[in-house]
Amino acid sequence: MRVVHALLAPLVLAACAAVDPYATAPIAAHLKRDDVVGECARLFRRVDQVVDTAGVRDAQSPRLEGFPYLRIDRLTARLSPTANNDEAKQAWRERMMALDREARAIELANAGTTVKDAISIDDCRRRLVEEDRADAALPKAAHVADDYSTSLRAMGLYPVTKFAFARGIRKWHEETRELHAVPLAELPRLGDSVRYAPKPPLLLDAPDALPAPSSDVLGMPQLTPAHIEALLARHAPALEVDTADANDRLGQLAWGDGGQRVVVDTSRPVSYARVAYTRFGDQVVPQLVYTFWFPSRPSQSYFDALAGHLDGLVWRVTLGPDLKPLVYDTIHPCGCYHLFYSTSRVRARPGPIEGQGPYDEGLFVPQTVDPPRDGERQLLHIAARTHYLRRVDNMVDAADGAVQYDLRDDNDLRVLPWPNESAPRGTRSAYGTDALVAGSERTERFFFWPMGIASPGQMRQWGHHATAFVGRRHFDDPDLFDRYFELTAPGADPR
DSSP states (O other): OHHHHHHHHHHHHHHHOOOOTTSSTTHHHHTTOSSHHHHHHHHHHHHHHHHHHHTOOOOSSOEETTEEEEEOOHHHHHHGGGOOSHHHHHHHHHHHHHHHHHHHHHHHHHHTOOOOOSSOHHHHHHHHHHHTTTOTHHHHHOOOOOSOOHHHHHHTTHHHHHHHHHHHHHHHHHHHHHHHHSOGGGSOOSSEEEEEEEOSOOOSSGGGGSOOOOBOTTOOBOOOHHHHHHHHHHHOOEEEEEESSGGGSOBEEEEETTTTEEEEETTSOEEEEEEEEEEETTEEEEEEEEEEEEEEEOOSSSSOTTOEEEEEEEEEEEEOTTSOEEEEEEEOTTSOSOEEEEOTTEEEOOSOOTTOOTTSOOOOOSOOOOOOOTTEEEEEEEOTTTOOEEEEEEEETTTTTOEEEEEEEGGGGGSEEEEETTEEEEEEOSSOTTSBOTTOOOTTHHHHGGGSOSSTTOOBOTTOOBOOSSSOOBTTOTTHHHHHEEEOSTTOOOO
């Protein structure tokens, strides 16, 4: 196993290596200028050198090659073709500016420093954007590399080895479908059922009282803070967890062992929430994403390649333009175990799916669901130890007798308090510069690498969840739902 790791390490590092964004035009030319544009280019380079020296580069939204004062995510990259007039192009650039502003503030906080130049970094960002606004290279640079390594797949003989993986995936699909068909009372249990629900006020009916959001020139819904608060509270699920030991208890992430590794503090149950967006039909619609963390996935046998430190569940609610649920889906924070739960408002598109081969992991719906009615909350039934989702249900008074959990901003994980001797009041991201949570590696990485994913099974940051071993699929792909689903007839019960 050590030999395999030694052989794979150079390929994994090569796959993760970042290209110097200052090495190409237009920023490379700006660095040589003796004016305010040159000063701004050098300011950004100095800041990035500080960040890289401190080892706190945030990997969520990568910088653009040649335009390092901008960052990109998959939705923003997808919106580029729609930016076909000056107003839309400016709105598109503003999205990339906002991503850089957010990430750079996080990096400087984690580096324990501030920018003290005569010209502010925000002013410089805007000056550089204005200088390069007509540069034809910008749309081409505005892309996100996928999380699959073609080199690893070539070395692992992917065209051949994928067939064995595809058989294993089909077997898992069959087992998951059978488990979802078992009556609730007959689900196997290893411990006591512990229910978790969001802290009141529950706000179960609040979103209906809010006006429909408007959209900007890119088609992005303009959700107000009131929309976001009400929607996150309304759709935060309750969880019923089969609890065999402390590894089945929800908690918050924190730096433990003197700042040496990320652990789960089960004294504070938390769901880390974010609002994301995707495309459905010709519209951009909001998504509500809730992440729950467990201390570990303990070994089920003498040799359990899937076991390891930290585990979790990600639950996502994709809403329609009317802010009513269309589809639910879930993964673990490693990107594994991607399941879809469709409502009656959508149906699966007939195959074949464009760009998907016959052996690729495709749409898997183990259960259709009804959105919760007024006064109800969604209830997720979670297995002990593996933390597999076994059923989705709705119930009234889900909070009755439940352990209450807090809703927290998922971005909090990018600036966790860091109790280190050299910086006792500092912060560090839970994620490394490779977007992975150090210490959460799984032994499966030594066997699953031919599928081209770096360190399969390891917990990873938003924007880096590859969710298929056979084929290519990303959790934040803005065309994912539009590729798999279409709307049913108008008037289907939206609940």
